[in-house]
Amino acid sequence: MRIGELAKQARVTTRTIRYYEELGLLGSDQDKPERLEGDFRTYSETDVLRLQKITSLKRIGLSLDQIGTVLDMLVNEQTNLQARQTVLQMLQTHLVETDEKIEALQHFRAELQENIARVQHLINEQIRNI
């Protein structure tokens, strides 16, 4: 499969894929040729999976830099505990921050809804008085 099809499947642009490659997140990791046909990039199913992993990690809110760290760990089965725990630490920090955000948002939403209800009430009163 070539870059266009991969892009379609992952709902990203080809530019994005080339950019990820440039960052070392995707394809041509070390020395793989994977340019079988006439200079065209070639991708396999594992590449599709890897790209999906990247986009889902992005959706969570991780930077491409952090994603690189996480992916390295997932691929290197023999990564030491130290490294794994560092990554876990990073994710837990991110989770805590997300938790905090959600709490603040819920608080704020409640405030706003009160606000709206109040205005709506006022309007109703006004109509009744006509």
Add this chain to the structure above:
Amino acid sequence: MRIGELAKQARVTTRTIRYYEELGLLGSDQDKPERLEGDFRTYSETDVLRLQKITSLKRIGLSLDQIGTVLDMLVNEQTNLQARQTVLQMLQTHLVETDEKIEALQHFRAELQENIARVQHLINEQIRNI
């Protein structure tokens, strides 16, 4: 109070404050002079509160642009229902996205922890066999 003190209280830099002013989020909204002393910006307690509102909305993850919209609505008591509901809509969308993020993160964290537990288990076995 001058810009330096406001910055300290809000834990931001003076540059940030001037930038917010430039965007119309803070101070010199319309025609207020508020340059009483020798060309120095002057701030009151309400400015402190407004800046705190801005930073807390930022922490939630809103862009400065969105924050502007929200603040306009909070200040203009007479804003119409239409506008308020638009803002509420925006915040609800943001909340849903945040909810999704948190769910994905929790899923991923669980995966990672299993991963770590497995490796740790393997290591323990290995030690036992010596």
Add this chain to the structure above:
DNA sequence: ATAGAAGATAACGTTAACGTAAAGGTAAGA
């Protein structure tokens, strides 16, 4: 043989939210 679709590289452009440096004005204390 040629037109068109898809790819390749190279490089400049873009947005957000400030950082940073330059060059100078002001106020308060020793």
Add this chain to the structure above:
DNA sequence: TCTTACCTTTACGTTAACGTTATCTTCTAT
């Protein structure tokens, strides 16, 4: 009066994550 701390405006710099040309190949279909 001089230093020092704080302030002013102006303007160029920075990071992330791509977007957008531009120019050149390659492959497929007619």
